[in-house]
Amino acid sequence: MKKLLAIVFATALIYGTSAVTDHAYAQGSVQEGDFKAGVGLAISSGVGFSGLDNDIGIRADGYYAFTDVIRGGGDFTFYFPSSEGDVDLTVWELNFNGHYIFLDEEGLIVYALGGINITGITVDVPEVDTGFGTFGGSTSESEFGLNLGGGVEYALDFADLFGEVKLGGLGGDADQFVVGAGLRFPI
Numbered sequence: 799m800k801k802l803l804a805i806v807f808a809t810a811l812i813y814g815t816s817a818v819t820d821h822a823y824a825q826g827s828v829q830e831g832d833f834k835a836g837v838g839l840a841i842s843s844g845v846g847f848s849g850l851d852n853d854i855g856i857r858a859d860g861y862y863a864f865t866d867v868i869r870g871g872g873d874f875t876f877y878f879p880s881s882e883g884d885v886d887l888t889v890w891e892l893n894f895n896g897h898y899i900f901l902d903e904e905g906l907i908v909y910a911l912g913g914i915n916i917t918g919i920t921v922d923v924p925e926v927d928t929g930f931g932t933f934g935g936s937t938s939e940s941e942f943g944l945n946l947g948g949g950v951e952y953a954l955d956f957a958d959l960f961g962e963v964k965l966g967g968l969g970g971d972a973d974q975f976v977v978g979a980g981l982r983f984p985i
Contacts (some may be wrong), residue, residue: 827902832863836960838980840875845889845917845972854878855889857978860985867899875978886922891915891966893945905953911964913945917972943967947976957981 836859844853859873877889895913902908918940925934947964960982967973 828863828866828869828899828907830863830865832869833860833985834958834982835860835985836958836980836982838960838978840877840976840978842877842966842977843975845877845919845967845974857980859982861897861982866902869897869899871895871897873978875976884924888920888922889917889972891917893966895945897949907951907958908948909950910948911945911962912947915943915945915967915970917941917943917967917970919972941967941970941972943970943973949978951982954981957983 838857838859840855840857842853842855855875855877857873857875859871861869861871863869872892872894875891875893877891879886879888881887893913893915895911897909897911899907899909918938920936920938922936923934925932943966945964945966946968947962947966949960949962951958951960958981960978960980962976962978964976964978965973966976
């Protein structure tokens, strides 16, 4: 159900943004050497186990335009910790992505993205003495995967509103569907 809602949200965001293109503030197109930094929210299908998912997070990103159609950069997302009983789960992800811009008109940018994902997971279980020994503690693990997706940016008076959908962590155990949205500011 979460995946279906994420897909519906992403589709509405992309179509809704493209429907208002006529009212765009033409801030200009992507130029070689442009740098943008942004903040936003992320909603994911969750990286977790047995119902203990982290699916809402905050993100920060930065992208540099190498050419008028190619830019690269990264983003960091920290998902709000979740708990079930005494078990706590914390997840973060670091992404290094490239964007290929295939539409840049009248304040609207549409791009495909691909890149590398590093996901970190920390699980905390309280220590319990069972009489046969002490069990519990904290464990952390990280893994690499690939990203594949796309996004849109819409020029506002003060920043660019962006929306992004991606399959993150592909090829690993921490794969997830992620929808992100926020603002990117020219630097």
